[in-house]
Amino acid sequence: MLLWCVIPQLEGRFAVLNWRQMVPSRASLTGQPDRSGIQPSAVVNGQYPAIPATPRPTVTPKAGFRRRRTVMSPRSRIASLGLAATLLWTMASAPATAAGGSIIPLYPKGSVAPLGVPESQTKLKAGPTLIFNVSEPTLELFRPAPGRANGTAMIVAPGGGFVGLEYDAGGTDIARRLAQQGITALVLKYRTIQSSGDPMQMPEAHLKEMDTLMARVKTGLPVEMPPFAGEPHAVEDGVRAMAIVRQHAQEWGIDPKRVGVIGFSAGAYLAADLAIGDKASRPDFVVLLYGGLRTPVPADASPAFIAAAADDPFQPNDAVQLFTAWRKAGVAAELHVYAHGGHGFDLKPNGATSDHWFDELLWWMRSRGLMSPAKK
Template identity: 40%
Template sequence: MEWINNDRRSAWMRAMRAGLAAGALAVTCAIAAPAQAQADKMTPIAIPAQPKAIELGTGALPGATAAESWHSQYGSVFARNVTVATLTPFLPDPAKATGAAVIVAPGGGFRTLSMENEGWQVAQALADRGVAAFVLKYRLNQTPADMAGFERSMTEMFANTARNPRPNPEQAIAGLAPQIADARAAFALVRGRAAEWHVDPDRIGMVGFSAGAMLTMATTLAGQDAKPAFIGTIYGSLAPVTVPADAPPLFVALAADDPFFANGGFGLIESWRSAKRPVEFHLYEQGGHGFGMYQKTTTSTGWFDAFARWMGMHGLLKPASASPGS
């Protein structure tokens, strides 16, 4: 979720906890340099061409009335009111394809999707490493069609988030039925076209950001047929969960100054360890929330390289025939 700039997010959250959400937005705008203020502004844009996007066949979001729309912010692009789920492949050069694949789930509070910073750029970076990547544009909760109404709805959501306990992935499963169905369909599509895309159907994982991390964990815990071979949750919930006996290896990255998830303990890590399942946890001193692929001066910028090394440790950056057992 990237409603405010990472470098000002913690100050904004403190003000919001004091019940000054509207004032915080005004202060944020007042202290920003003109160029930064312009970058922070949500600006409607035309829906980008997505010629490689494949509809997942999960149907239109029930009861949806607002049409999909996009906007730019922070030099990136975001989708909202997504009513039809799609999957966009980013395939590596066949000469260096490893056979591993990753479903990439952007975040945005289930109201918007950070398609560039947490989607396309992540997928391209994976493809550059020889890993087939697939950006999941999952269906979203409806928001006001007009930009002003959407901005107000996001301010209210973050105010409530600051005051109320966050649900853990197990609690969220029932309310994420459309999104989990989209994730399951994504796994089914990649496995169904594995030969065409040079993917090993037994080495398909999932990585998610914020709400996408919640979806990644919920998809894993829901069982059924997705069965990711490995998962990554980037600035997602660390609430404890009941870990399946066959839970996949887990990679977790979070900044210690994350305003949403950094102060609730490390239950998720402890759950995985207690179940004797593989887990790697990176707690960065700084980075805020929503850092994704943005290049920052904080060490949180190194999360992707750490994730790639972790995949390599599990033999996922080489063809299966050349990979050691993980």
């Protein structure tokens, strides 16, 4: 998910159609005029992970938030209406057999420059929960039932354009499904850029990014999207998360050489950045769902499972580009391009072959020995 706007259509369907008549009110999105704040995260066992914090650059708040109804360009408005269809559907909830909720701060309190506005969340009516203005990133731990853990761990990076996070459908629901399969899952609540905290208002920086993205759909240029405004800090958080998970491998019953990252949309950009980044923080494998191209790909990049839909209106070619870049570098990769699914199909059923991506991911993981109990 790169942007959030929920446009309900007849019979529960959603589409990018006649956007001039389809701009919803904020009340229709949330069902209520006010947002509730998120409770501060607690430190696990009263302690922070024993990893030295690195200096953080000051985050300069992005000035200017424009109301999409009156000032957005047609390209940006269309992007807002269609990008990340994950918000255009209600997430199909998986049975929560795995307990979750252990919150692990990535950094000691006060070591990260705040955005200057409080973190907040918005629950869309009959839809997912969005978290905005994250400046205190965390991991939320979901462990398999006793006796079910296979030694593999996955960090889950939700989408949201680096402006917000779709924390349930692209985060905790995925983590619970993974834990049911014996995989220790951790949802990464990474830092975002400053926003109004209102799904009906987009930061100026993100509007410009959306203009570039939509122009790229038509022209194919730039071949690779420039870094998003919030991408560098999100990647820093991903690096930190990898270190924390590997540090706690013995405690959590994880093989430190079987730690992967699964990312959705913007989260897939983050996962790709880690896969081709510094070797010390590189995941052992990555899962990239409807994400974008990131290069250069080194010969020892993380093996990748790549999935997207051919009818993705915002990144129709990136999955193939990712696969091609991985293969040219001689790195193992598997590609699934589904005829239908749009942008943001995650776990919700939509009657298309994209409904089965999770099962195909498990087959890929089995073929790589990631589902068998780890050797002690």
